[in-house]
Structures are given as structure tokens and as C-alpha cells.
Amino acid sequence: MTSLGKKTSGSGFTDTDPDFSPISLLEKVRNRGRVWKDLAEKYGVDNPDPPWKINLDSTCEALASEQCTLPVLERRNEEDELSETLYQDVPYPERQLLALVHSMIQRGLIDEDELARRMKFVDKRLNST
Amino acid sequence: MAENHKAAPMVDEVSDFEVLEIAVRELAIEKGLFSAEDHRRFAEFAHSIGPLPAARLVAKAWLDPDFKKLALEDGFTASKEVGIDWLNPTGFGTPSDYCDLRVLENTPAVHHVVVCTLCSCYPRPILGHSPEWYRTPNYRRRLVRWPRQVLAEFGLQIPAEVEVRVEDSNQKCRFMVIPMRPEGTEGWTEDQLTEIVTRDCMLGVALPHPERKLDDKRPVHKAANPVHGH
Numbered sequence: 001m002t003s004l005g006k007k008t009s010g011s012g013f014t015d016t017d018p019d020f021s022p023i024s025l026l027e028k029v030r031n032r033g034r035v036w037k038d039l040a041e042k043y044g045v046d047n048p049d050p051p052w053k054i055n056l057d058s059t060c061e062a063l064a065s066e067q068c069t070l071p072v073l074e075r076r077n078e079e080d081e082l083s084e085t086l087y088q089d090v091p092y093p094e095r096q097l098l099a100l101v102h103s104m105i106q107r108g109l110i111d112e113d114e115l116a117r118r119m120k121f122v123d124k125r126l127n128s129t
Numbered sequence: 130m131a132e133n134h135k136a137a138p139m140v141d142e143v144s145d146f147e148v149l150e151i152a153v154r155e156l157a158i159e160k161g162l163f164s165a166e167d168h169r170r171f172a173e174f175a176h177s178i179g180p181l182p183a184a185r186l187v188a189k190a191w192l193d194p195d196f197k198k199l200a201l202e203d204g205f206t207a208s209k210e211v212g213i214d215w216l217n218p219t220g221f222g223t224p225s226d227y228c229d230l231r232v233l234e235n236t237p238a239v240h241h242v243v244v245c246t247l248c249s250c251y252p253r254p255i256l257g258h259s260p261e262w263y264r265t266p267n268y269r270r271r272l273v274r275w276p277r278q279v280l281a282e283f284g285l286q287i288p289a290e291v292e293v294r295v296e297d298s299n300q301k302c303r304f305m306v307i308p309m310r311p312e313g314t315e316g317w318t319e320d321q322l323t324e325i326v327t328r329d330c331m332l333g334v335a336l337p338h339p340e341r342k343l344d345d346k347r348p349v350h351k352a353a354n355p356v357h358g359h
Contacts, residue, residue, distance in 0.1 A: 033145030044138040052150040057258070058171035059154050062163035065171075069162050076248035080266050092261050094146050101153055110156050118152040119145075126143045126151075 018078050020086055023105055025112050025119075026098050030087065035094050053093050060100060070103060078103045174219040179257035180328040182211040183305050186232070186255070187331065188322035191310045197234070200307065204230035208255055218254035230255065233296060234307045235333070240287050241306045242280065242333030244272045245298040252303035256331060263332070273297065283334040306333045313339040 036050035063070040079099035087095040104110050158165050190197035200207035205215050233241040246269045251259040272279045276293045296304040308330045324342050329335035
């Protein structure tokens with residue numbers, strides 16, 4: 001679990017420096033998840049980006065618009081830092097996704113346990129036959 | 130015939146990253162951080178953009194001196210000629226990259242190259258999504274310090290007598306480059322010319338070539354001497 005000492009008032013702005021320490025759930029995803037580069041190679045697919053990349057970009061855009069829950073510059077600065085430290089061995093765009101979720105959890109926009117439960121639910125749904 | 134049709138290869142497994150992306154999006158919508166409709170519209174916009182409008186702008190500028198003058202003086206108005214309205218690029222509102230467009234012209238004496246040292250500002254409405262290397266800190270840090278060396282890593286050697294100008298994008302201004310029209314394209318139509326103006330040419334890390342129509346995979350190099358805070 002990460003320390004959630006960076007909770008905000010809903011504006012998305014933190015009053016302390018960002019915390020770049022590992023987050024348990026994201027470490028699991030990082031260690032267990034299969035990155036698009038490997039999947040594309042395995043299945044002979046030549047799309048440079050995974051199908052979820054557009055949705056990820058749109059989530060970033062939507063978070064920055066209107067209410068400005070997570071401003072672009074803050075998110076990008078944190079993504080830069082995390083890309084060169086914690087997630088430096090994760091390829092793009094998987095590291096962009098991890099960095100975004102890292103920033104969201106840190107700000108208290110989503111809760112790590114709640115996200116873990118939702119992931120189980122989504123996983124079951126996507127793999128249902 | 131149906132029996133001869135071979136399906137294109139597809140990834141037939143669900144990755145944890147895919148699950149994570151969906152879970153985060155669903156929770157954000159449930160919490161009211163944004164609406165499903167907002168997200169759908171941004172996704173639709175993101176699906177629709179690419180470098181083609183900018184390539185057409187360049188081709189038009191190569192063929193029409195008056196249009197080139199307009200593009201260099203007023204990129205905003207020139208963009209409308211290729212279907213891009215910077216005031217309302219998505220058709221429903223302004224994404225984070227709403228801004229002013231500055232069009233730069235390469236000449237035998239000056240070569241322009243574009244960067245965003247601060248983050249990854251990019252003229253998305255007219256040029257599509259930024260390539261991965263454009264976002265990397267090492268490109269952003271090093272281009273402003275050693276432009277010729279970084280361009281050489283892209284395979285672009287700029288002669289010493291040609292001045293290299295690095296344009297730094299920001300929240301208000303985005304840039305694109307009109308490269309010099311290559312030899313061997315005399316008599317070509319606008320459509321033909323549009324095909325050879327690749328994204329990289331309009332960022333200034335490549336030159337157009339009559340036989341080159343795709344943006345190749347570019348190498349990503351780690352900074353040997355990273356400069357933190359820049």
C-alpha cells in the first residue's frame with residue numbers, strides 16, 4: 001500500500017511533493033501484466049499501440065478538462081519522473097498507464113483497494129465465455 | 130470468397146494492463162471525475178486525428194506561393210484551408226492542446242526542428258498524436274543543447290553552413306515545419322506531394338524524399354549526461 005498523504009480537496013492539486021514510492025497493486029500489474037510489445041509479437045499483430053491506448057489518452061484528456069481534476073502539466077511531470085525511476089523498465093504506453101494511475105491514487109482520486117476490486121470484476125467480465 | 134478469407138491476426142488474451150485501463154476509467158466515471166459522454170467524445174477526436182492535414186498544408190504551400198505566405202503569417206487561417214479549426218478542433222470543445230499554430234519554413238540556410246522542453250506539447254489537431262520519442266526527457270533535454278547531434282541520431286546530417294533553429298512549444302504556441310520540397314517531385318500534384326510529407330519531416334527530424342512515405346521507427350537514446358530540471 002502506498003502512503004496516501006497526498007489527498008486533495010477535489011481540485012487535484014497537492015499541497016506536498018508527489019510521492020514516487022511503489023504502490024502495491026501497480027507493482028503486481030507491472031510484474032504480472034503482459035505488455036503490448038510481447039503480445040503483438042506472440043500473435044503476429046503489427047499495430048504499434050494496444051487497443052486501449054486511445055482510451056487511456058482520452059482519460060488523461062477528460063481528467064484535464066472542465067473540472068481540471070488532474071492538470072496536464074502535473075500529470076506529465078510525474079509521468080516523466082516515474083518513467084525514469086519506478087517504471088523505467090516498463091515500455092510505453094504501459095508506463096504511461098501506470099504513471100497515470102499512480103498519480104490518481106496519490107491524489108486520492110481513486111482508492112487502491114477499490115481499484116483492486118474493480119480490476120477483479122473487469123477481469124472476470126472480459127474473460128467470461 | 131468467404132472460404133478464402135483469412136482473418137487478420139488478433140491478440141487473443143486479456144492483459145492486466147487492459148484490465149487496469151478499463152477499471153480506472155469506469156471508477157473515474159462513477160465518481161463523476163468526467164462523464165462517459167466526455168470520454169467518448171475525446172476518444173472519437175483522438176481516433177480522427179493524424180498528420181494528413183498538416184501534410185496537405187505543406188503540399189499546398191509548395192505549390193502555391195500565396196498560400197505559403199498565408200501559412201507563414203497566419204497558421205490559424207491557413208489551417209482552415211485543410212479542414213482544421215483551432216478554435217474548435219474537436220467539434221465539441223477545446224482539448225488541452227488548444228493553441229496558436231506557428232508554421233516555420235525551412236530554407237537552404239535555415240533548418241527548423243520542434244521540441245517541447247516542458248512536457249510534450251504538440252499540434253495534435255493538425256499533426257495527430259506525438260510519437261513516443263517526442264515525449265522522452267532525453268530528446269527534450271538534449272535537442273536544445275546538441276541539436277545537430279540529436280538530429281544525427283535520427284539519420285539527419287545538417288551541413289555546418291546551415292543554421293539549426295530549435296523551436297520550443299508551449300501552452301500557447303505549437304509549431305510545424307514546412308520542409309524544402311525535394312528534387313524529383315517536379316510536376317507532381319498536391320495529392321502526390323502530400324503522400325511524401327511525413328510527420329517526422331514536419332517536426333524537422335527528417336527530410337522528405339520522393340520515395341519515402343512512411344515514418345520509420347526511430348531510435349530512443351538515453352541521455353549520457355542528463356540535465357535535471359530542464
